[in-house]
Amino acid sequence: MPTRTFRTKCFLFDLDGTLIDTTPLVEAHWRAFAAEHNLDNEAILARSHGLRTIDTLRIFTPHLAVESVADTYEQALALKSEGVTLLPGVRDILDVLPTDRWAICTSARMYMAEARLRQCDVAAPRVLITADKVARGKPDPEGYTRAASDMGFLLEECIVVEDAPAGVKAAKAGxxxxxxxxxxxxxxxxxxxxxxxxxxxxxxVKVNVRKDGWIDVTVEEQEQV
Incomplete structure (x- = not known):
């Protein structure tokens, strides 16, 4: 596999699907929602990942797209932890990065993000941007640009790590x-x-924290097959 090297000063991580695997829980949640409202569950699964719950409701059930309904669904989901686990490589990279060099920007609400981090024994970072802290969710860049600002770094000094197209678009738009x-x-x-x-x-992804403040990032990139 070909390798590429980037240089950054700060990592901005997504949470679900990037640091933590919650896929079975989240898919079961949206399948149940689809059945309850007579919707196409595959269509919901294809669109919902990486979006705030309120934004998914706006797409599929506009009449339910209010914060109280989104909150009810997320509160119930946050209580569940079956199968929630760290994804490969996460512990290694977080053990290397100084705590002032990484943040999280997630489409989950604060209580959900904190619950998932606790379930995986990961200390919450100093900067944790959640759905209830932004006016516009991904793919809008607000969350990531705010995370960079709160961390004290320029946008060009940061690098986003994402699993969802909506999150990648948010990074690039910023x-x-x-x-x-x-x-x-x-x-x-x-x-x-x-x-x-x-x-x-x-x-x-391998990282090397340099004495001059920069972080060398080496990736083994996946080629198209």
């Missing part, structure tokens, strides 16, 4: 480079979204 993971979507979807590099998961 002028931030994006490494995409093949954990939940196909390579062509991530390429179309504008990913700068595509890897299987974070096990294919």
């Amino acid at each position: 002028g931030i480079r994006a490494i995409a993971l093949l954990t939940t979507h196909r390579r062509e979807q991530l390429l179309e979204a504008g990913a700068d590099a595509i890897v299987r998961n974070l096990a294919d």
